[in-house]
Amino acid sequence: MSKAVSALNGASYDGFVRVSETGLRGMITLRGDLGSKKLAAAVKAATGAAMPKQRKITKGAKGLVAWMSPDELLLVVAYADAGEVVAALDAALSGEHALAVNVSDARAVFRLEGAGVRDVLAKTCPVDLAKDAFGAGDLRRTRLAQVPAAFWANEDDSFELVCFRSVAQYAFDVLKVSAQPSGEVNFL
Amino acid sequence: MLTLQCPYCGVWAEETELHAEGEAHLKRFGPDSSDEEFETYMFMRENPKGVHFERWRHSNGCGKFFHAARSTTTLEVFGTYSAQTYEPPQEIKDKISAKYPNWSWRDFS
Numbered sequence: 573m574s575k576a577v578s579a580l581n582g583a584s585y586d587g588f589v590r591v592s593e594t595g596l597r598g599m600i601t602l603r604g605d606l607g608s609k610k611l612a613a614a615v616k617a618a619t620g621a622a623m624p625k626q627r628k629i630t631k632g633a634k635g636l637v638a639w640m641s642p643d644e645l646l647l648v649v650a651y652a653d654a655g656e657v658v659a660a661l662d663a664a665l666s667g668e669h670a671l672a673v674n675v676s677d678a679r680a681v682f683r684l685e686g687a688g689v690r691d692v693l694a695k696t697c698p699v700d701l702a703k704d705a706f707g708a709g710d711l712r713r714t715r716l717a718q719v720p721a722a723f724w725a726n727e728d729d730s731f732e733l734v735c736f737r738s739v740a741q742y743a744f745d746v747l748k749v750s751a752q753p754s755g756e757v758n759f760l
Numbered sequence: 761m762l763t764l765q766c767p768y769c770g771v772w773a774e775e776t777e778l779h780a781e782g783e784a785h786l787k788r789f790g791p792d793s794s795d796e797e798f799e800t801y802m803f804m805r806e807n808p809k810g811v812h813f814e815r816w817r818h819s820n821g822c823g824k825f826f827h828a829a830r831s832t833t834t835l836e837v838f839g840t841y842s843a844q845t846y847e848p849p850q851e852i853k854d855k856i857s858a859k860y861p862n863w864s865w866r867d868f869s
Contacts, residue, residue: 626770641822642768698774713769715777715820 576651579680579740587751589686593744594732597681598635598654600647602661604670606639614664618657619647629711629724638711638724646722646734651676680740682747685730690760692750693723693731701760717746762830767840769822777820784813784827785847785866809833811856811863813848816840829856 576596584592600618604611612623620632624639635649649657654674661672684692690701697714700706711724716735719742723733735743749755762775771777783805789797806812812832817825827845829838829852836859839852847868856863863869 641824644822698777712771713821714773720820 576677579737580744583744585744585748585751587692587748588688588753588756589684589692589751591692591744591747591751592683593740594681594683596651597676597679598647598649598651598657599674599676599679599681599734600649600654600658600661600672601640601675602645602647602670602672603643604665604668606643606645608668608670610668611665611670614661615645615647617664618660619649624711627711628709630709638722640711640713640722678737679734680737680743682733682735682743683730684733684747684751685728686751688751688756688758689729689731691755691757692747693733694760695750695755695757696746697721697723703760716743719743762835762837764816764828764837764840766818766821766824767826767842768824769818771818771821773818773821777818779817779819781815781817781825784815784843785868806866808865811838811860811865813865813868815843831860 578593578595580593582593582595584590606623615621615623615637619635619637621630621635621637624630624637627639629636629638635647638646640646647657654676658672658674694701696717699712699714706725708725708727711722713722719735719739721733721735721743723731725731763772764778765772786801789801810831810833812830814828815825816828825843826840827843828840829848830836838855841849841852
């Protein structure tokens, strides 16, 4: 198999916030009945994380589980493990109305870190990013300028953002402009 | 700018995160229907001044379709509700009645 390359090959930008493409990530879209015990057990086995509540993301030893909609989860695992995880989910969920798809190569992931990280996102997304409104473990699917994206906050107040691979360059450019020095808002 | 709460993911989403999907509570008439029924289904839409029921999609979010009840004149939103229903929930109808006692919209009032 040819060597997999992430959308922007790890490009990064240092403004008042550091924006970097995180490189290859294993990502699996899992659709099904999120109330199902079988599904929760399969997710736990794949990532070590508990089932996330509405608009939350949970962390386990092997990966993250993000609540994307009432019947959809996004599992974030190591890139090399994605294939095996899908196979394991398929086996564990046989007989259930569920679908697991490896979407690792269809997405791009960015990491934003620095003091003004909330400003950078608030300038481009219609989301209340005040600290008490959006904290660690919160996830939001929204609009990043003109494209759909999802992001979540980590414990250290860094953010990770997922978008479609096809718009990775656009998303990176938007974030770069938003993070340009002297563009600080210092409000959030 | 409209701000609607998506009943599926609970987000208070502003207009640009959503997509308007036309009128709510349309009854589909398919291949075996009469010409009039199909024409009504296909083309005939309400265009009220006042209370209106619309379908929206949380296109930049969870991707689900939902319904919203609002006034086209004041932009007041009476509420949003699941699209898996044939008529608006009673609490939303009550809310509208409190403001517009004689409202009617297609078969609802």
